[in-house]
Amino acid sequence: MSRTTPYYAVIFTSTLTDNDNGYSEMAEQMENLASKQPGFLGFESARGEVGISVSYWKTLKAIADWKAQADHQFAQEKGITDWYEWYKIRICRVEREYDFFRGTSSNT
Structure with missing residues (x-):
């Protein structure tokens, strides 16, 4: 899915505790x-030994509003108390994107 650049990516990398009930x-x-x-x-996500989730946003304000959203704050606290052994968040500005799909490609 192509997006109009620039936009922002929030990269959430984590490892889980042994208690992942409800995660x-x-x-x-x-x-x-x-959404x-x-x-x-x-949004894109993959989970193995380390989980990587990337959400994409139009603006830094949209990211800040999401971080402050009440249900999301509850989930963040639950993650800290129960689910995450470690996590790191990176916020990046995406200047350019391109992809490959067998038979076609897109350069933006």
Whole structure:
């Protein structure tokens, strides 16, 4: 999915504790809730030993508003108390994007 640049990416990298009860359900709820927030552009995620989730936003204000959203704050606290052994958040401005899909490519 191509987006108009520039936009912002929030990269959330984490490792989980042994207590991940309810984590998947909360992650799904947060993805659904984020998708309804003004300025939300998309989401990608992969989980192995280390999880990497990337959400895409139109503006830094949209990111700040999402961070301050009440249900998201509850999930953040639950993550700190129960689910995460470690996490790091990076916020990046995306200046350019391109992709490959067998048979086609897109350079923006």
